[in-house]
Amino acid sequence: MKLEKRIELQEFALRVRERIVPLASEGGCFLGASLSAVDMLTYLYTSFLKIDAQHLDDENRDYLFLSKGHDVPALYGIFVELGWLEPERLKNHLSVNDHIYWHPNQHIPGVEFHAGSLGQLPAVAIGVALEIRLRKGNNRVVCILGDGELNEGSCWEAFLVAQAKQLSNLIFVVDRNHFQANMATEELIPLEPLQDKCQAFGLQTYRINGHDFDQLEEVFTQLELNQGPSMIICDTIRGKGLPSIEARADRWFCNFNSQEIADLLDELHQIKQADITSQTIVAR
Secondary structure (H helix, E strand, O other), rough: OOOHHHHHHHHHHHHHHHHHHOOOOOOOOOOHHHHHHHHHHHHHHHOOOOOOOOOOOOOOOOOOEOOOOOHHHHHHHHHHOOOOOHHHHHHHOOOOOOOOOOOOOOOOOOOOOOOOOOHHHHHHHHHHHHHHOOOOOOEEEEEEEEEEHOHHHHHHHHHHHHHOOOOOOOOOOOOOOOOOOEEEEEHHHOOHHHHHHHHHOOEEEEEEEEOOHHHHHHOOOOHHHHHOOOOEEEEOOOOOOOOOOOOOOOOOOOOOOOOOOOOOOHOOOOOOOOOOOOOOOOOO
């Protein structure tokens, strides 16, 4: 990847993170998981997916399904930077007067499907990929999964069907940030060796650093050679960009006060470390 493009992607991703952080207040959001997905989503929407911004419902578009729907703040940030969503609408987060809330809603331009219950969208992605093949289309379908989401049996059933139908236009991407809610995945239900398991299900599987744009470009540019569905495991860091919450099991859902948000934005720009005192939510 040329240096100019890498810098452009990094700057885009930083602006997206700036959009996300304020959403972790006045009700909060799943900040850590959203930040871990920013770089892969940045690459996909700016450099891989073929989507006409003026015709988001074009039947010839590529599709992205965010199965780990609690990462939707990352989509909001991406869509604002792409010009699909008015930035002032983010101020309506969790308002009953808008559709900007904790999970994707199709009333938001660019959102392909509602998501909330984990493990549901791989099947939807398969259905769309099959329909595209039946009409001899060239669209590609990307389905973003969380690593904790892989505890859902419906995901593995979907992998079996995708392989059986040899859906070469279907790409699964796992945001492997190593946490499920407020527990490490390997402490709850171990996933490793994840790459071997995915390959055993017939997926042509790759494993990369999900924050490295060079690696993202390298793997996505070779997928068209695959004869069957692909799986890209992206190793990421929960809370990427904010050292105060990075890789912390207790910062899965965040609801900060206004001063903490200001401090976190400073930390995002490497000005100073944030002073975080707000209580966390414990699920177990």
